[in-house]
Amino acid sequence: MYHTLVRQAVKGARPRRPRDSLTREQVVRAALALADEKGLEALTMPNLARNLECGVMTIYGYVDSKEDLLGAIAQLGLVDLKLARPVPETVDGILKAWGRGLRQTLIAHPSLPAIFLAQPVIGQAIFRGLEALLGRLKAAGMSPAAGAPAVYAVLIYTTGYLAWEIPRTMRAPAADYAAGWRRQYAQLPPGEFPLSGSVLEELANVAGESQFELGLEALATGLAGRL
Numbered sequence: 001m002y003h004t005l006v007r008q009a010v011k012g013a014r015p016r017r018p019r020d021s022l023t024r025e026q027v028v029r030a031a032l033a034l035a036d037e038k039g040l041e042a043l044t045m046p047n048l049a050r051n052l053e054c055g056v057m058t059i060y061g062y063v064d065s066k067e068d069l070l071g072a073i074a075q076l077g078l079v080d081l082k083l084a085r086p087v088p089e090t091v092d093g094i095l096k097a098w099g100r101g102l103r104q105t106l107i108a109h110p111s112l113p114a115i116f117l118a119q120p121v122i123g124q125a126i127f128r129g130l131e132a133l134l135g136r137l138k139a140a141g142m143s144p145a146a147g148a149p150a151v152y153a154v155l156i157y158t159t160g161y162l163a164w165e166i167p168r169t170m171r172a173p174a175a176d177y178a179a180g181w182r183r184q185y186a187q188l189p190p191g192e193f194p195l196s197g198s199v200l201e202e203l204a205n206v207a208g209e210s211q212f213e214l215g216l217e218a219l220a221t222g223l224a225g226r227l
Contacts, residue, residue: 022052024062024072032073035111043070043111070115075125077109091140091150092224098133099154099216106162110170113163116155141227150223157219161212168207178204 035043049056063069137147
């Protein structure tokens with residue numbers, strides 16, 4: 001009986017990867033995939049090691065810390081960011097294209113907003129994207145000194161908006177969010193909140209694309225107006 005259990009345990013054990021068979025990029029890609037699929041809270045070193053079929057300490061041979069890993073997956077996710085073509089030639093058009101492209105990237109990688117809000121993310125991928133945007137803005141008449149704060153104003157707005165939008169309309173159907181407003185209003189004393197009741201349809205959309213566009217339009221126009 002004892003020997004049978006031992007054989008079953010050995011047979012059921014997952015094989016470990018050979019030493020030095022991973023790269024930092026493989027570790028970071030696996031971490032991003034895990035966070036995208038199961039959420040940032042599921043991105044633990046034991047879970048990642050299990051997915052990579054290696055030991056937890058093996059991962060620390062490729063990343064310095066959990067913060068290093070989070071910064072790396074944030075930069076990797078941004079590699080997917082593309083501006084709509086053709087890229088606009090005006091300052092406000094470029095900033096709006098940047099915000100829309102960033103929103104789509106954060107939707108594809110919903111763990112990224114939480115990372116950006118929780119820790120600094122600075123690295124080669126950030127410089128590469130910033131360099132491209134500053135070049136576009138300079139060609140449109142905005143100096144790099146003015147362009148850098150403008151780019152980050154849009155980044156901060158978009159990141160914050162997606163942190164608001166994702167749990168309300170993407171982790172559950174948007175219709176549920178709208179129904180929640182109507183359900184809660186129906187439980188209030190009749191006639192006590194007439195103005196709020198008159199805009200229930202608008203409130204149902206405060207975590208959607210139209211609300212995002214409202215803020216982005218105002219922000220990009222205001223930043224361009226500084227010229």
